[in-house]
Amino acid sequence: MQDGDVCHDGRVIDPDIRSARTLPASFYRDPAVFEQVRERVFARSWQLVLDAEQAGQPGSLLPFSFLGDCVDEPLLLARDESGTLRALSNVCTHRGNLLCTKAETCAAHLRCRYHGRRFALDGRFLSMPEFEGVRDFPSRADDLPRVQLGQLGPLVFAALEPAVSFEEWIAPVRKQMAFLPLEKLVPDASGSRTYQVAASWALYCDNYLEGFHVPYVHAALAKTIDYGTYRTELFGWSSLQVAEAAAAADAFEGSSLAACYFFLFPNTMLNFYPWGLSINVVVPLAVDRTRIVYRALVLDPAKRGRGAGGDLDRVEHEDEEIVEQVQRGVRSRLYDRGRYSPAREAGVHHFHRLLTRLAG
Ligand code: FES
Ligand SMILES: [Fe+2]
Structure with a gap:
């Protein structure tokens, strides 16, 4: 057997992204795997x-x-x-x-x-x-x-019974976002909403974890960032995606970044923008049904509506449409697994490794 994290069906996610194959399609459509993930991953998160x-x-x-x-x-x-x-x-x-x-x-x-x-x-x-x-x-x-x-x-x-301590889990956010006064974030009820997606929660996360699709799926968002600077950093239980702003006025103060997208395994997304924080919590409802809960906390209301975090509703709908389409694709008898782009899909690979390590 190969080294690596073993999937539900005994196959592995190779730790070397250059050799690795993605999660088997059955992961996204098998109700028994969904139940297993609920107990082994979510109950311990x-x-x-x-x-x-x-x-x-x-x-x-x-x-x-x-x-x-x-x-x-x-x-x-x-x-x-x-x-x-x-x-x-x-x-x-x-x-x-x-x-x-x-x-x-x-x-x-x-x-x-x-x-x-x-x-x-x-x-x-x-x-x-x-x-x-x-x-x-x-x-x-x-x-x-x-x-x-x-x-x-x-x-x-x-x-409840976490697989990792809170401080270990949150440490990269504390460190990377130390330049923002997080204690001053003010909850804004107008940013609270929920979306329903007819797809696996993990497909929604896969999509979030790469900026690869931004130029293809998000035409308006793509204009606000400099795609050439888009990069992903990996941590033990999380990853961070950043990109520089196309216009200096749409960047964080004292920085050239348009956004900092933190993914905290398995389902919490903390999206920091110059205006504040947009949180997405991905709630698995069934193997092919997911609720996305949005919350917003504001630091600088004057910057709301601008830059990469300007029109979140539009970006959400674009993501939902593509993810629902992928859900139909992974039901195919002719598709099993794919390969990863080392340049663009390190976050997806990292997520799949954590997922198979915990869910088995
Ligand atoms: S269930 Fe009896 S006192 Fe609470
Ligand atoms: Fe997207």
């Missing part, structure tokens, strides 16, 4: 907690689903009186009712609406009616399980 700014004040509670409609683990953000933010299981340790069903801003504790069990905002069991005489009660098992949290500026991420 870091995920953005959408709209976490709603839990900004002490006493806030914000229920959320960890990668809703895919992993779908009910969790909640709780900020205690001293301002400490935690992510807890949102499932009552008595008989499994969901504890918190809507955001609150001045909670002193959590109380289950089924039989009245109470918990502190740090998840500790506080009290339970009608439980006199119950042996070994309460115990640690009656506290709410806590899950890991990580923060990047105003962004909050959670993980």
Whole structure:
């Protein structure tokens, strides 16, 4: 057997991009592989907690689903009186009712609406009616399980049993984007939207991970960047694509870059533009159905609508159209796998290697 990361069907992704073949087409169409990826990749990933700014004040509670409609683990953000933010299981340790069903801003504790069990905002069991005489009660098992949290500026991420620590996962973003005051990013509700794509989540990511298609698929975007300067950098769990702006006025201040596109494995895209940050979270719904969740955080509103990050809706539709077309292609009986361009597809190759390493 060849060295490399073994795919679901026993074939490999060669670590040398010059010899490597792409993911087998069955990866993008086999429902059994999709289920495997959900458990082995997504349940072990870091995920953005959408709209976490709603839990900004002490006493806030914000229920959320960890990668809703895919992993779908009910969790909640709780900020205690001293301002400490935690992510807890949102499932009552008595008989499994969901504890918190809507955001609150001045909670002193959590109380289950089924039989009245109470918990502190740090998840500790506080009290339970009608439980006199119950042996070994309460115990640690009656506290709410806590899950890991990580923060990047105003962004909050959670993980159940992550394959990588938050700091290792996020380190390249912290380092490469140190020139921006990330703590000053302000969420902008007008940039919140969702798109549905009739294609595999992984095809959507493959497409994101190369600028190769920009001149062919995105005519307007291509005019805003200098394609000759487009490059990809690889990190352990992420990659960064950058390109210089065609016009100096559309670059970051003090730099010639038009955009910094970070892909954080397996499904988080942080797109930094001179105006701020556009986030795309890729949510796998079925083997050939994907939701893309957009969020925007602004640094400099005056630069909105300009340059590479100017018309994101148009670029999104162009990407969706091509990715849906590829989904039809990978169903072909006559297509199996392709090859990578070493100059242009290092990010796709890196993604496929991580994916096969975790999903098997
Ligand atoms: S399920 Fe919560 S108190 Fe019974
Ligand atoms: Fe694209």
